[in-house]
Amino acid sequence: MMKNICELLDIKYPIIQGAMANISKAELVAAVSSAGGLGVIGSSNNNKEWVRNEIRKVKELTDKPFGVNILLLSPHANDIAELVIEEKVKCVTTGAGNPGPYIEKWKEAGIIVIPVVPSVALAKRMEKAGADAVIAEGMEAGGHIGRMTTFALVPQVSDALSIPVIAAGGIADRKGALAAFALGAKGIQAGTVFLATKECPIHENYKNIVVNAKDTDTVITGSDQAPVRVIKNQMAVEYIRLNKEGASFEELEKLTLGSLSKAIYDGNLNEGSFMAGQISGLVREIKTVKEVIDEFVIGFTTYKESLEIL
Numbered sequence: 460m461m462k463n464i465c466e467l468l469d470i471k472y473p474i475i476q477g478a479m480a481n482i483s484k485a486e487l488v489a490a491v492s493s494a495g496g497l498g499v500i501g502s503s504n505n506n507k508e509w510v511r512n513e514i515r516k517v518k519e520l521t522d523k524p525f526g527v528n529i530l531l532l533s534p535h536a537n538d539i540a541e542l543v544i545e546e547k548v549k550c551v552t553t554g555a556g557n558p559g560p561y562i563e564k565w566k567e568a569g570i571i572v573i574p575v576v577p578s579v580a581l582a583k584r585m586e587k588a589g590a591d592a593v594i595a596e597g598m599e600a601g602g603h604i605g606r607m608t609t610f611a612l613v614p615q616v617s618d619a620l621s622i623p624v625i626a627a628g629g630i631a632d633r634k635g636a637l638a639a640f641a642l643g644a645k646g647i648q649a650g651t652v653f654l655a656t657k658e659c660p661i662h663e664n665y666k667n668i669v670v671n672a673k674d675t676d677t678v679i680t681g682s683d684q685a686p687v688r689v690i691k692n693q694m695a696v697e698y699i700r701l702n703k704e705g706a707s708f709e710e711l712e713k714l715t716l717g718s719l720s721k722a723i724y725d726g727n728l729n730e731g732s733f734m735a736g737q738i739s740g741l742v743r744e745i746k747t748v749k750e751v752i753d754e755f756v757i758g759f760t761t762y763k764e765s766l767e768i769l
Contacts (some may be wrong), residue, residue, distance in 0.1 A: 461721060464592065465648075468524055470523070473647065475573075475649075476488065476497065476499050476650070476653055477600065477627060477653070478528030479654070479734070480719065481719065481743050482654070482659065482660065482661055484501075485501070485513050486516075486520070486658050488525050489520035490656070494749040495666055497524060497525060498517070498521075498526070499526040499550075500513050502530060505533075505535065509511050511542055514546045527539070527550075527553060528552045528554065529552075529558065531552055531557065531558060538620050539655060540695060543565070544565065547568070550572075551572055557588075558590075562590065564588045566589060566674070572591050573590065574590050575593070575594040576594065576626070577612070579603065579612075579616055582619060582624075583619055583620070583647065589661065590622065593616065593623075594620050594627050595617075596609070596612075596628045597610070597628030599628040599629030600628035600650065601651050601677070601739075602606070602687060602688065602754055603686070604687070608628075608629075610638075610642065617642065617644065618643065622638055624645060625644060626647040629649075630648070630649050631649060631735055631742055633755050635761070638654070649737045649751075651669065651739055652738040652742050653748065654735060658748050664728055665731070666745050668728065669735050669753070670742055670743060672690050672735065672742075674729075674737070677739060689733055692731070692735040693728075694731065694732065695732075698714055698715065722734075742758040
């Protein structure tokens with residue numbers, strides 16, 4: 460019988476915090492785990508010692524399980540793959556690559572392995588490789604995205620696999636969570652809603668641009684091979700214009716160089732890359748992480764028996 464997400468991860472609620480590059484740090488991660496979900500450190504392109512420090516900070520802040528996301532295209536991926544074993548991390552999520560070469564070692568160390576997948580084909584490969592669950596992420600999500608919508612992707616992945624599926628992309632409240640469960644998901648991953656929390660270590664301008672966003676305020680930048688969803692601002696509009704006019708990769712790269720840092724640390728409303736999902740229009744105020752999770756849980760407890768979530 461398939462384990463539910465709470466049993467698998469030893470958490471109270473089937474809620475995973477999306478690993479956002481240079482945002483999902485110790486304070487946010489620990490707050491999510493302490494509130495009953497699974498906080499996940501976003502290792503991004505940071506080196507082994509940076510990730511080790513974040514892991515140890517989380518351990519100081521909470522005794523609850525948490526995870527580490529490994530960006531497999533990172534030059535530090537091999538080092539961090541070993542680090543999560545050394546530090547006895549509960550769970551690893553992966554993106555931008557194939558975790559197959561690492562899965563056996565991770566599982567031998569007792570680590571739960573949950574790759575992020577944008578398609579049924581990759582989901583099947585991950586199950587065959589030994590993944591414990593997958594995160595099926597639709598293009599509604601913020602940051603780097605795939606090509607399928609959550610509503611189309613999740614039921615197809617769920618039907619194709621015998622391991623649990625976690626839905627991601629466009630989920631920010633109990634209505635979205637319950638819809639995901641109706642589509643066959645056993646858990647949900649949320650990112651955008653956690654941007655607008657007191658514990659999230661980003662500039663107040665970033666939080667406010669998410670809170671003030673309307674339903675149509677996100678756009679897709681990046682190449683056809685690596686699309687990125689951001690909240691529309693001067694930089695994003697200029698990027699789209701130049702791209703349509705056939706600008707070179709170098710010209711586009713110059714425009715976006717350091718733009719995520721400009722958003723996270725400087726709150727530069729014109730030049731920053733404010734990665735956020737389409738659900739931003741539903742995020743209307745800055746709350747604590749616990750308040751966000753408690754609002755998800757209202758829906759879970761109401762439908763507890765029929766959906767067998769908890």
